[in-house]
Amino acid sequence: MPSTLDNPLREGVRLEKTADPCTVIIFGASGDLTKRKLVPALYRLTQQRLLPAEFAIIGFARSPMSHDEFRDKMKDAIVTYSEAKQVDEQVWESFAKGIFYVAGDVNNAEAYQEISKLLNQIDRERGTAGNRVFYLSTSPSLYAEAIQQLGAARLAKPEGKGWTRIIIEKPFGHDLASAKELNTEAAKVFDEEQVYRIDHYLGKETVQNLMVFRFANGIFEPIWNRRYVDHVQITNSEAIGVEGRGGYYDTAGVLRDMIQNHVFQVTSLIAMEPPISLSANAVRDEKIKAMQAVRAIPSDQVNECAVRGQYAAGAVEGKPVPGYRDEKDVKANSQTDTFAAVKLYFDNWRWADVPFYLRSGKRMPKRVTEIAIQFRKAPLQLFKSAEQVIEPNVLVIRVQPDEGITLRIGAKVPGQVTRIRWVNMDFRYGASFGVQSPEAYERLLLDCILGDSTLYARRDMTERGWEIVMPILDAWQNSKEEIPKYEAGTWGPAEADELIERDGREWRRP
Numbered sequence: 001m002p003s004t005l006d007n008p009l010r011e012g013v014r015l016e017k018t019a020d021p022c023t024v025i026i027f028g029a030s031g032d033l034t035k036r037k038l039v040p041a042l043y044r045l046t047q048q049r050l051l052p053a054e055f056a057i058i059g060f061a062r063s064p065m066s067h068d069e070f071r072d073k074m075k076d077a078i079v080t081y082s083e084a085k086q087v088d089e090q091v092w093e094s095f096a097k098g099i100f101y102v103a104g105d106v107n108n109a110e111a112y113q114e115i116s117k118l119l120n121q122i123d124r125e126r127g128t129a130g131n132r133v134f135y136l137s138t139s140p141s142l143y144a145e146a147i148q149q150l151g152a153a154r155l156a157k158p159e160g161k162g163w164t165r166i167i168i169e170k171p172f173g174h175d176l177a178s179a180k181e182l183n184t185e186a187a188k189v190f191d192e193e194q195v196y197r198i199d200h201y202l203g204k205e206t207v208q209n210l211m212v213f214r215f216a217n218g219i220f221e222p223i224w225n226r227r228y229v230d231h232v233q234i235t236n237s238e239a240i241g242v243e244g245r246g247g248y249y250d251t252a253g254v255l256r257d258m259i260q261n262h263v264f265q266v267t268s269l270i271a272m273e274p275p276i277s278l279s280a281n282a283v284r285d286e287k288i289k290a291m292q293a294v295r296a297i298p299s300d301q302v303n304e305c306a307v308r309g310q311y312a313a314g315a316v317e318g319k320p321v322p323g324y325r326d327e328k329d330v331k332a333n334s335q336t337d338t339f340a341a342v343k344l345y346f347d348n349w350r351w352a353d354v355p356f357y358l359r360s361g362k363r364m365p366k367r368v369t370e371i372a373i374q375f376r377k378a379p380l381q382l383f384k385s386a387e388q389v390i391e392p393n394v395l396v397i398r399v400q401p402d403e404g405i406t407l408r409i410g411a412k413v414p415g416q417v418t419r420i421r422w423v424n425m426d427f428r429y430g431a432s433f434g435v436q437s438p439e440a441y442e443r444l445l446l447d448c449i450l451g452d453s454t455l456y457a458r459r460d461m462t463e464r465g466w467e468i469v470m471p472i473l474d475a476w477q478n479s480k481e482e483i484p485k486y487e488a489g490t491w492g493p494a495e496a497d498e499l500i501e502r503d504g505r506e507w508r509r510p
């Protein structure tokens with residue numbers, strides 16, 4: 001093993017933020033996430049010199065593999081999945097020297113002794129200073145076991161100097177009871193400050209911009225409430241189907257997979273009050289306070305507040321695609337939701353009687369995540385000619401793709417008669433900044449290493465998300481009715497339109 005002095009990345013390191021030396025130990029290292037996201041993100045951070053030279057990765061998984069075999073696999077992964085589709089050989093050479101592998105079972109205590117030995121050796125030889133991030137990315141059924149084993153192996157609390165943190169990948173529980181159980185297991189072994197529950201939507205640049213948009217500008221906050229806002233729509237649509245993850249997805253569905261976590265996180269950033277500071281707890285206090293105000297959905301009113309759907313065969317982006325039930329590892333009579341729309345109310349002064357309509361689905365016409373704040377119409381119809389339809393102003397915050405913000409306003413069409421056309425005032429990230437936004441996982445991994453948990457979900461938020469959706473999940477589970485279908489490549493089942501049209505409103509077509 002090389003000494004830190006042999007590490008060329010040590011020279012001339014200039015960090016914008018200073019990350020401590022550390023080792024990231026990835027549980028589930030032979031899985032998809034490690035290849036697609038984690039190792040490419042850590043490599044990019046190294047390449048940008050945001051991580052110190054005293055950095056190492058230990059991959060931990062069942063398949064037997066040597067350090068070198070794992071390094072080769074990770075190199076291929078970076079080439080395949082990184083934006084650049086190549087490695088910088090000089091950076092790679094040094095990065096690869098810090099990559100190690102341990103083969104073993106999550107429930108085998110000996111494996112943890114081996115990890116512990118290797119960690120100490122890496123600390124000595126690479127100067128990683130006893131700082132550790134454990135990343136749980138195994139099958140979620142193993143999370144509790146991994147946490148207990150880490151505790152038993154005395155790996156959970158730093159001994160002597162250094163810090164220890166644990167990142168828990170989603171899904172965080174399968175329902176409220178299992179999420180609580182996992183939080184309880186984690187709390188037996190780790191302090192809350194050590195636990196980082198990842199929600200990659202919080203790492204997206206445009207999701208972070210929601211706070212900047214609301215709280216660094218003086219003009220929006222005064223109108224960000226029931227006096228001016230008619231309703232809010234949050235759309236998260238995907239063109240893809242279940243992409244070979246049918247086995248997992250069929251036990252989850254979109255309400256579990258997307259809405260109770262990602263969509264609620266975005267919702268809380270729109271609904272929250274201004275925090276007193278940007279500290280992790282100040283921000284998370286306001287987010288949870290907003291979500292605590294969400295009106296409970298009575299079990300006998302689920303149909304008025306929530307709609308589910310499942311895609312049938314159809315065509316997406318011009319290509320024919322099979323129905324959900326024909327996907328690999330999906331039950332032939334599956335009742336799993338691949339689309340859901342939910343109407344929420346916040347019982348607080350800011351949002352009382354302003355509905356938030358949320359929807360998410362797979363195999364929809366395109367991939368879009370956007371937030372639309374629809375304002376109340378002008379109070380008086382001054383422009384009364386028959387042609388004039390007065391539309392509401394809409395502020396659309398586009399999270400992905402084509403990240404940007406648009407305000408829809410009425411403008412006079414040039415000419416002798418007064419005619420109004422609805423036009424967009426546009427801000428586009430790409431055009432304005434001309435730089436690629438960093439990958440969510442880069443930001444989140446770096447934040448964890450820096451000890452900043454602002455963009456991670458706190459314990460109370462994970463449980464609150466489940467609490468809100470439980471009446472819906474229970475009603476769907478007990479329903480004798482066949483799940484409504486929608487043709488792949490459409491905006492969900494007819495029932496979703498009815499949900500919003502009953503209120504005299506309609507879904508936007510993003």
Ligand code: BG6
Pocket residue numbers: 170238257258
């Ligand atoms: C994941 C879900 O958390 O988010 C996937 O499990 C989904 O089903 C993905 O496709 C969407 O993420 P993104 O960043 O592509 O919007």
